[in-house]
Amino acid sequence: MRKVVAGVALAMIIAVAAPPRAQAQIDVEHITNEPGATLLLPYFEAQVPKTIGGKATGIDTLFSINNASASSALVHVTIWSDLSVPVFGFNIYLTGYDVQPISMVDLLNGKLPVTADDGDDPTDTISPQGNFSQDINFPGSMAAQPAQLDVATVNHIRAALTGKPSPLLSGQCLGRDYGEKKVIARGYVTADSVFDHTALGPNDPTYFTAATDNRNILWGDSFFINKSKKIGRGDALVALRASDTDPQVNDVGEYSFYDTINGSVAPVDHRQPLGSVYAGRFVNDSQHPFYPTGTSAIVWRDSKVAQVPFTCGSTPTWFPLSQRQIVAFDEQENPELLSIAPFSGATQSVKIGGPTFPVSADSGWLYLDLNASAPSVSGSPVEDPSAQQAFVSMVFDSKAKYSVGARAIVLDDAADVNHSVLPLP
């Protein structure tokens, strides 16, 4: 005896967002699974359909952006290449408590989520309004954002995310070309709470003063699905909280999530930074009873540069990224100091025991101090130019059977880095 209550105009009884999000102090040093002002999908892969509008049977990354509050939200989504170049941005309008699933393959086919605020959709034919959900009008309009992108833009997105020359950018490149038979688009996604139908993006100097707000109301999930290989895994999106009063994301010189790319001395994005030192287990043994295919590490890193497109065949000045220390412990706690820099890009999936991450042990755990080994050229963040935020997940596989992911454990935060290293003999 239950029914779906039809949307009636009861917006006046809207409940406010849950109390903790209103806290002025957001405990910057702790990344938690709570609604944030920015969501990060740290890495995606999507097999590019051969033709625009075609289907892909290989890997796709699905994610959702959801509104935890009764108040309406406007979200600016930015698709970034794996070398941290913004490729494409668009906006999503969410009524109170709204959800919006997105498929990366759809985006590679030029299909954008169709949403509209009350000004663009006064009769709720596009973005229906639930009876506890606010539906308002934001400055600007969604009208200029098509449901289907033109062919030139789609070709740009596909080229940019696969390391090919972009026809829209005079043949420049934006990411790495892996030269695979099946073309896979790679990169990462950010989604920011904004108050304006902005055409700006995080690399634009005025984006954080003219478009973003600090409402910690966004949450989301993500799924890597490969139907042909019958594997899938999921995780929550990384939620970054913002505060316009917490000194750690407001004071001059502090490290904030977007701080190092927008070049400001004082954080203008007010978003908490991620961790910088992580621990994650690995298996590297083809005879392992559960994970014979081994482990990969998904690593997102702060390039600390507002990266622009570059000449194909060259690489950005910051590339390849190094780090302070990587140690692989075997299960007898013998440490192996690895003089490698396996996480060179802004985002990547790297096989443990593969060519870029050789390791001797069959299993154990990794100590990943992904802070920079030297201060950044830009001097950012001012309080600690060697601090470098990152995000790490470990993925365990049994090929064509299953894939299991778990976030690595945060051992240190980028807001206040302890630059000691493991004292290896």
Place this chain on the structure above:
Amino acid sequence: MRNILVAMGVVGVLLGSQGASEAQLSVTPTRLANEPAATLLLPYFEVELPAAIGGKSAGITTLFTVNNASATAVLAHVTLWTDLAVPVTNFNIYLTGYDTQTVDLLDVLNGHLPQTASVGQDPGDAVSNQGPISQDINFASCNGRFPYPDSVPVESTQHMRAALTGKPSALFGGLCAGRALGGKKPIARGYITIDTVNNCTVRFPGEPGYFAFGDATNQNVLWGDYAMISKKGKVARGDALIHIQASATDPLTSDPGEYTFYQRYVANTSTDYRQPLATNYAGRFINDPKNPVFPSGTSVIVWRDTKISQNPFVCGTTPNPFPLNNEQVIVFDEQENPEIPVPPPIPPFPSQELAPFPAAAQIVKVGGPAFPVSTKAGWIFFNLNTTVAGSPSPAVDPAAAQAAVTMVLESKGKYSAAYRAVNLDNATSAGISHQRIGF
């Protein structure tokens, strides 16, 4: 060039009581983070039991790891609980500095415990190896216990199997400890806690002497992950264990009456000093056999605080506080329409609240008999606060009830993908939310 650094007894370079970095992170009880902690929670496990003790099973099992983030050696105390929060058994794991220990619960339910030993029981490092920057010390209380025998006595194994499948246990005097959910194949269900301790205790967390600076310590050094794997079904899903930090100095985890993780066992004294979980969550679901990605729909894994210490009970009865209630569970479709019960036109009027999570640990199908849902997709608001008869816990807010929620989306026989539901509050006195959406 790479080089395995062999053990050379370099204890002198140990970093003191903490590792290089973990000491840097502060403890903030209002924030549950993926950071080393004094307690790890595996919120729900399933293990398909082989017909005979010692047998193999290709069905579902649950693996978890317990790891030490510090250079200092630690003892981890593992407690197996039934799905109705009755402690079944416990054992200890010794971890040298930076050690890792993987546990397959199928092994445990076949009577095989993890083999570890501190230096007093293992002076030659034949059981627990010591890395060159790892401390290896003696816990004298472990003499006679470590290393565990290859197999525990049959009656202990039979006890675990019975208790975790809702059958009478001889070691509980023929009483039951969990739910008998039936099914062709016996599945053991429950949850696990892992605490840092200072001795090879055999106490359960509810026993005098365990907390209040007894057995349990406040070393925030443990980390871990877990996976539920069915080789036969070719599906698996995993996550980090839930990391619960301790602080004996933060008022939110030390002032009497505050809500702490083990508050039900410390009589509102907060002397476990562990941060509580959240009480309000949000998670997306799909309930549509025609969904192109997740045609098998969604299940919800929910761990809940029973708020009282639970003992074995007469089989066939349901002990207090079960079934657990909640303040509000609301399903929203993708047009944000809330789905609410429709009362009958004449009395008596049943509760209009969904209460689909009656046990301490469970997995519940969204759209199934226990959680009927009309919509094909959307999200669920979980306000799992509840009062429990006879429980004044926590004193700061007896209606508060911590929980942990994970969403599992599936394509049967192909894949299973899980993620933690999003916390909308926290169960400290600074953050408990009793909000009810709209009504």
